[in-house]
Amino acid sequence: xxxxxxxxxxxxxxxxxxxxxxxxxxxxxxxxxxxxxxxxxxxxxxxxxxxxxxxxxxxxxxxxxxxxxxxxxxxxxxxxxxxxxxxxxxxxxxxxxxxxxxxxxxxxxxxxxxxxxxxxxxxxxxxxxxxxxxxxxxxxxxxxxxxxxxxxxxxxxxxxxxxxxxxxxxxxxxxxxxxxxxxxxxxxxxxxxxxxxxxxxxxxxxxxxxxxxxxxxxxxxxxxxxxxxxxxxxxxxxxxxxxxxxxxxxxxxxxxxxxxxxxxxxxxxxxxxxxxxxxxxxxxxxxxxxxxxxxxxxxxxxxxxxxxxxxxxxxxxxxxxxxxxxxxxxxxxxxxxxxxxxxxxxxxxxxxxxxxxxxxxxxxxxxxxxxxxxxxxxxxxxxxxxxxxx
Amino acid sequence: xxxxxxxxxxxxxxxxxxxxxxxxxxxxxxxxxxxxxxxxxxxxxxxxxxxxxxxxxxxxxxxxxxxxxxxxxxxxxxxxxxxxxxxxxxxxxxxxxxxxxxxxxxxxxxxxxxxxxxxxxxxxxxxxxxxxxxxxxxxxxxxxxxxxxxxxxxxxxxxxxxxxxxxxxxxxxxxxxxxxxxxxxxxxxxxxxxxxxxxxxxxxxxxxxxxxxxxxxxxxxxxxxxxxxxxxxxxxxxxxxxxxxxxxxxxxxxxxxxxxxxxxxxxxxxxxxxxxxxxxxxxxxxxxxxxxxxxxxxxxxxxxxxxxxxxxxxxxxxxxxxxxxxxxxxxxxxxxxxxxxxxxxxxxxxxxxxxxxxxxxxx
Numbered sequence: 001x002x003x004x005x006x007x008x009x010x011x012x013x014x015x016x017x018x019x020x021x022x023x024x025x026x027x028x029x030x031x032x033x034x035x036x037x038x039x040x041x042x043x044x045x046x047x048x049x050x051x052x053x054x055x056x057x058x059x060x061x062x063x064x065x066x067x068x069x070x071x072x073x074x075x076x077x078x079x080x081x082x083x084x085x086x087x088x089x090x091x092x093x094x095x096x097x098x099x100x101x102x103x104x105x106x107x108x109x110x111x112x113x114x115x116x117x118x119x120x121x122x123x124x125x126x127x128x129x130x131x132x133x134x135x136x137x138x139x140x141x142x143x144x145x146x147x148x149x150x151x152x153x154x155x156x157x158x159x160x161x162x163x164x165x166x167x168x169x170x171x172x173x174x175x176x177x178x179x180x181x182x183x184x185x186x187x188x189x190x191x192x193x194x195x196x197x198x199x200x201x202x203x204x205x206x207x208x209x210x211x212x213x214x215x216x217x218x219x220x221x222x223x224x225x226x227x228x229x230x231x232x233x234x235x236x237x238x239x240x241x242x243x244x245x246x247x248x249x250x251x252x253x254x255x256x257x258x259x260x261x262x263x264x265x266x267x268x269x270x271x272x273x274x275x276x277x278x279x280x281x282x283x284x285x286x287x288x289x290x291x292x293x294x295x296x297x298x299x300x301x302x303x304x305x306x307x308x309x310x311x312x313x314x315x316x317x318x319x320x321x322x323x324x325x326x327x328x329x330x331x332x333x334x335x336x337x338x339x340x341x342x343x344x345x346x347x348x349x350x351x352x353x354x355x356x357x358x359x360x361x362x363x364x365x366x367x368x369x370x371x372x373x374x375x376x377x378x379x380x381x382x383x384x385x386x387x388x389x390x
Numbered sequence: 391x392x393x394x395x396x397x398x399x400x401x402x403x404x405x406x407x408x409x410x411x412x413x414x415x416x417x418x419x420x421x422x423x424x425x426x427x428x429x430x431x432x433x434x435x436x437x438x439x440x441x442x443x444x445x446x447x448x449x450x451x452x453x454x455x456x457x458x459x460x461x462x463x464x465x466x467x468x469x470x471x472x473x474x475x476x477x478x479x480x481x482x483x484x485x486x487x488x489x490x491x492x493x494x495x496x497x498x499x500x501x502x503x504x505x506x507x508x509x510x511x512x513x514x515x516x517x518x519x520x521x522x523x524x525x526x527x528x529x530x531x532x533x534x535x536x537x538x539x540x541x542x543x544x545x546x547x548x549x550x551x552x553x554x555x556x557x558x559x560x561x562x563x564x565x566x567x568x569x570x571x572x573x574x575x576x577x578x579x580x581x582x583x584x585x586x587x588x589x590x591x592x593x594x595x596x597x598x599x600x601x602x603x604x605x606x607x608x609x610x611x612x613x614x615x616x617x618x619x620x621x622x623x624x625x626x627x628x629x630x631x632x633x634x635x636x637x638x639x640x641x642x643x644x645x646x647x648x649x650x651x652x653x654x655x656x657x658x659x660x661x662x663x664x665x666x667x668x669x670x671x672x673x674x675x676x677x678x679x680x681x682x683x684x685x686x687x688x689x690x691x692x693x694x695x696x697x698x699x700x701x702x703x704x705x706x707x708x709x710x711x712x713x714x715x716x717x718x719x720x721x722x723x724x725x726x727x728x729x730x731x732x733x734x735x736x737x738x739x740x741x742x743x744x745x746x747x748x749x750x751x752x753x
Contacts (some may be wrong), residue, residue, distance in 0.1 A: 001459055002392045003681045009391070073391060279752035283675075283696055290674035297393035311667050380663040381656075388639050388662055390653040 003293075005073065013077045019054055020085040026050050033086045036358035038209075041166045047088060048121040057095055057119045065103045065111070066119050072299045075248070076292065083253020091163070094118040094125040098171045101188065101237050105229035114190070128158040128172035128191075128215060129238070136378050138173070139182045139235060143217060145174035145189060147224065152176075152189065154197075154220040160372075164200045164213040167193050172217075173238055176231050188234035190226045197221070207364035242374065249309075249373065250316035252289045258323045259285060265330050265355055274330060281322050288315045307386035310379040317369035317376060324366045327359035335360055393677055395463070403463045405440065410471035416726045419472055423583040427547060429475050438506030443481055447489045451500045458618065458680040462625035466676075469629025472729055474583045476509060476544035482622050483543070484510035484552055487563070487615040493602040495565070499550065511548040513539035513589060514616065521742045523616065524609060528555035528591065530562060535572075535594040545587025546577040552602060553591070554612060561609050563602040570594050582729070582736035613691070620741045621676075621683050621694050627701035627737045628676050630730045631669035634712040637727060638662055641716055661711055668704040675700050695747040701737065702744030709734040 005013070019025065029047045032039055039047075051057050059078055061067020070078065082090070090096075099118045102110055117123040134141040143156025154174055164170065170191050177185025191198070197220035202210045229237055259282055266274045295309055328335050334352030350357070370376045384390055395403070413433065422430045437443050446461055447453020461482070468477070485503045488496040488510075502508035514523050517540050528537030535555060542551060545568075553564050568575065572594040577587050603611050639662055642653035652658055679697040682689050709731035713720035716727050738744055 001394070001396070001677075001681060003678070005391050275752070276748065279748050282752060283699055283748065284671075286678065286693075286696055287671040287674050287700060290678045291671060293391065294393050294674055294677060297391060300391075301394055308670070311670055314667065315671070377660070380660045383663045383666060384659040388635075388659070388666060390639060390643060390659055390662070 009073055012074055016078055016081045024054060033088060039088060052121050065115055072296050076296050079248040080253035083251060084257050086257050093127050097241050098125050101228060101241050105237055123168045124166050126161050126164045126167035126170045128170045130160045132159050136375055141173055143174050145176050150224045152222050152224060154217045154222060156217050158215040161213045161215045162211060164215050169193060173234055183235040185232055186234035187231050188228045188237045189222060191222050195220050207361050250288055250292050250312040251320055252292060255285050255319050262323055262327055277326050284319050307382050310382050314376045314379050320369050321366050324363035328363045331356040331359055399459060399463055402460055406464055406467040410467060414471055414473055422474060428585040433475055434506050443506055444504040446486050447500055451489050452504055458621060458683045461622055462676060462680045465622045465625035466629040469626035470633045472733055478619060478622060479511045479543035480509045482619050483512035483615060486618060487611055491602050491611055508549050509544055509547040510550045511542050511544050513542045513551045513553045515541040521746050526554045530555050530557040530596050533596045535591040535596050538590045540588045542587040542589055545589060546585055560605040562604045563608045564596055565600045565602055580736060582733045616741055617691055617694050620698050621679050623737045623740055624697040624701055625676055627705045628672045630733050631672055631705050631708050634708045634730050635662055635665035635669055638712045638715045658715060665708045665711055668708050672701050692751055695751040699744045699747040699751055706734045706738055
């Protein structure tokens with residue numbers, strides 16, 4: 001056994017660091033991230049285009065489709081270093097979600113049409129999965145696509161659609177058949193957001209931000225050629241997509257960065273209670289980091305980590321949330337003056353430590369992490385069924 | 391990076407598992423607990439024959455030169471089967487300390503440990519010195535040892551004890567024959583079925599050639615030995631935690647209430663998942679600890695502390711949950727499951743509890 005990375009992996013890490021700290025990571029994005037300022041759509045595009053220009057957008061893609069062909073260890077290092085540097089997380093919808101579905105199940109025409117734009121970040125994708133009546137029980141979805149000549153007509157609504165307001169395209173799970181098992185009769189279709197009949201309405205979350213949306217479809221006419229794979233096999237592709245998204249979900253690098261910021265804050269406060277909480281979360285991060293490395297090592301040796309990786313989702317999100325909780329506690333009474341959706345109420349910023357307002361915002365924002373991507377309770381069901389066998 | 395056990399390490403694990411299954415089931419263990427000696431001579435001879443007693447010692451001392459990974463494998467399996475043989479006291483606390491020392495008389499003693507003919511223990515703990523082992527009250531002056539040691543594991547069977555004491559204002563490790571004049575000994579049973587002693591030394595004569603180490607050398611030897619022993623009980627706890635969730639899953643699948651196995655109930659499923667997750671996290675911290683325990687920096691202590699802090703807290707919670715999910719059976723002395731809880735209590739109490747090690751980890 002050996003915990004050390006190989007010489008090649010260290011070289012790889014240094015190359016990533018060189019890009020991050022010597023001019024690759026766009027200055028204006030870095031500045032905003034480091035100062036907890038919100039990013040605009042343009043900032044996000046700049047960041048993704050910079051990653052793309054370096055050739056690192058297809059981080060989890062095989063070389064034949066323009067990907068990096070990295071090993072699991074390289075992918076881990078990449079995630080870790082980007083997280084530690086405080087980069088915004090790379091948007092998963094294109095490169096990590098719809099991309100692999102298209103190159104695995106799509107036809108040649110679709111690959112040619114969609115993959116290059118994903119790698120160059122010319123199209124911003126969003127995800128049409130959840131519906132008002134279909135959350136954890138996703139297969140109960142009702143949005144309907146009815147074949148009409150060489151088109152489908154889509155009616156229904158999707159919800160919690162992240163950054164739909166910025167998106168050019170949406171991949172949608174639709175029901176093409178209502179009889180039989182609910183998992184059958186679901187199809188996976190690609191839709192241009194400019195198509196008539198699509199309406200995006202903002203949902204403001206408790207942190208006051210506009211990140212998610214409702215997307216309504218009223219007689220939306222989509223060319224039949226936009227369906228991926230076979231009609232009625234969408235559930236298989238949907239599950240494939242979720243399985244593809246596992247690594248990086250632990251967000252260990254990003255949590256390490258937050259931990260070090262938190263330590264700086266708590267150091268000044270001389271509070272044994274907070275010190276103990278910080279120590280506990282540091283211990284959890286260490287345990288999670290090693291758990292990810294163990295799964296990685298199994299993967300490198302041809303094993304299949306399977307449902308065990310649900311641990312990464314559960315513990316990773318618990319840690320992300322815990323860090324924000326301690327930040328809020330550290331803010332003390334200044335936690336009261338959180339502007340939320342309505343601004344400060346004064347043109348001046350309130351007194352109190354710099355981190356106070358941002359920490360409230362992050363705290364509220366991070367509540368989503370244990371809900372999305374298969375809620376943590378669903379992850380426990382998965383472990384229970386597939387690992388414990390009950 | 392490679393976090394997979396080697397073929398040799400896997401074979402060792404299988405060998406120990408085979409022993410535990412065929413020679414050391416719960417009833418056998420109960421017999422050993424109830425016996426006067428608190429260990430089994432035949433089992434101990436078998437350990438010697440298998441080479442387990444010589445495993446961690448250097449080849450110059452007649453050992454196999456196996457490292458912390460192999461020791462962890464052994465203790466993890468011991469934890470699963472709740473083995474109570476005094477391996478920790480004799481082989482880890484005493485044998486490895488002697489092996490790493492420059493003590494001139496060490497060869498004969500290590501050889502006797504390897505063949506199973508001698509038990510030795512380390513007298514490191516004192517009352518009212520909670521978890522601070524660096525400045526004992528026991529003292530040697532005019533070559534006479536005075537003071538009282540507590541929690542001397544397996545002290546009743548030990549022919550010799552290594553005593554931590556102050557001598558010329560320096561920490562000193564001396565080897566004392568338990569039959570020496572001036573020694574009085576009280577033996578106690580521990581919560582997990584082992585035994586320990588309180589030993590009082592009253593003007594016990596010490597010779598120059600019974601001094602194992604002094605000063606910084608003694609401090610380092612003691613700190614590293616206790617660190618290795620902490621790793622071992624940490625690995626033992628990981629084994630306990632694994633057994634706790636596996637046995638609980640098995641039990642709930644077989645226990646019918648309301649016309650169905652109680653494992654069908656989601657509230658129980660999620661508690662068992664929590665037990666599984668905590669045991670996997672403990673295993674991860676064990677990997678880090680055993681791979682760093684020989685490091686040249688303070689990292690060697692830090693990651694052992696992380697492991698000990700984690701198992702002290704979550705290991706106890708897992709064992710409590712195992713008891714809870716076994717219902718009334720969980721609190722029955724004749725069932726094995728409650729004994730995991732006792733083991734976890736004992737492990738948390740040894741060498742610094744969860745809070746203590748959390749403090750060390752973050753400092």
